Amino acid sequence: MDEAEPRRLVELSPEECFELLxxxxxxxxxxxxxxxxxxxPVNYIVDGRTVVFKTALGRWLDQSLSTxxxxxxxxxxxxxxxxxVATRTGWSVLVRGGAHHLSPEEVADLKVxxxxxxxxxxxRLTPQEVGGRRVQA
Amino acid sequence: MDEAEPRRLVELSPEECFELLxxxxxxxxxxxxxxxxxxxPVNYIVDGRTVVFKTALGRWLDQSLSTxxxxxxxxxxxxxxxxxVATRTGWSVLVRGGAHHLSPEEVADLKVxxxxxxxxxxxRLTPQEVGGRRVQA
Numbered sequence: 001m002d003e004a005e006p007r008r009l010v011e012l013s014p015e016e017c018f019e020l021l022x023x024x025x026x027x028x029x030x031x032x033x034x035x036x037x038x039x040x041p042v043n044y045i046v047d048g049r050t051v052v053f054k055t056a057l058g059r060w061l062d063q064s065l066s067t068x069x070x071x072x073x074x075x076x077x078x079x080x081x082x083x084x085v086a087t088r089t090g091w092s093v094l095v096r097g098g099a100h101h102l103s104p105e106e107v108a109d110l111k112v113x114x115x116x117x118x119x120x121x122x123x124r125l126t127p128q129e130v131g132g133r134r135v136q137a
Numbered sequence: 138m139d140e141a142e143p144r145r146l147v148e149l150s151p152e153e154c155f156e157l158l159x160x161x162x163x164x165x166x167x168x169x170x171x172x173x174x175x176x177x178p179v180n181y182i183v184d185g186r187t188v189v190f191k192t193a194l195g196r197w198l199d200q201s202l203s204t205x206x207x208x209x210x211x212x213x214x215x216x217x218x219x220x221x222v223a224t225r226t227g228w229s230v231l232v233r234g235g236a237h238h239l240s241p242e243e244v245a246d247l248k249v250x251x252x253x254x255x256x257x258x259x260x261r262l263t264p265q266e267v268g269g270r271r272v273q274a
Binding site: 007009025026028030031032035036037038039040041075076077078079081083085088089090092094096114115116117118135 | 143146167168172175176177214216231255
């Protein structure tokens with residue numbers, strides 16, 4: 001394998017993106033706090049055409065996703081990937097849209113397993129853009 | 138192994154964060170465009186206490202990291218992690234700070250290998266905050 005050879009970038013369809021999202025357990029959420037952008041890993045599930053994850057109630061991420069307007073969404077990005085360093089191949093999916101907290105009733109049928117525990121504030125991200133790329137030989 | 142058992146979160150020191158950053162080849166850069174936050178994977182190197190990566194000149198990421206003020210930094214976040222789904226353990230490092238384009242002279246001694254090729258615009262992220270966590274059993 002010629003490691004110096006640039007890989008080919010292939011755009012993924014939204015269908016492929018959702019299929020790939022469903023294969024992973026950890027994604028990365030990008031959001032803004034008062035200083036600027038930040039990224040944190042979160043466990044998540046795909047629920048229909050949305051992404052659901054949990055945060056620790058009242059802490060950094062949870063607060064950053066709160067607005068003073070009930071029901072208002074906060075703009076976020078959610079990214080999942082899987083790369084193989086040996087072959088320099090892999091894929092990445094990016095979902096952008098609005099996130100909002102879920103009510104206890106909305107949470108009833110959802111089960112997000114958080115590795116770290118202690119995350120009881122449920123957030124739903126409703127995609128407005130979904131895209132991705134595969135890097136292949 | 139009891140999968141239901143929550144993992145322990147251990148804060149990483151800045152030293153540990155830089156050691157871990159040096160072990161990987163792909164990180165995720167979070168930035169804002171006109172709509173809001175976005176995340177893209179990038180190849181990178183650690184250069185001293187900074188992170189250097191490349192973008193495609195004039196394209197989405199490159200433009201989003203440009204300002205009208207020469208020498209001004211754009212606020213970004215850079216995240217690297219390594220998780221093992223089987224054991225539900227791993228680590229994540231987050232670097233936040235200002236990013237700016239490098240001049241050809243500054244680039245001379247740097248070599249970032251981009252898997253995708255065609256990325257000739259060099260960016261340096263100077264950390265203002267470095268932190269991370271390990272998730273362990």
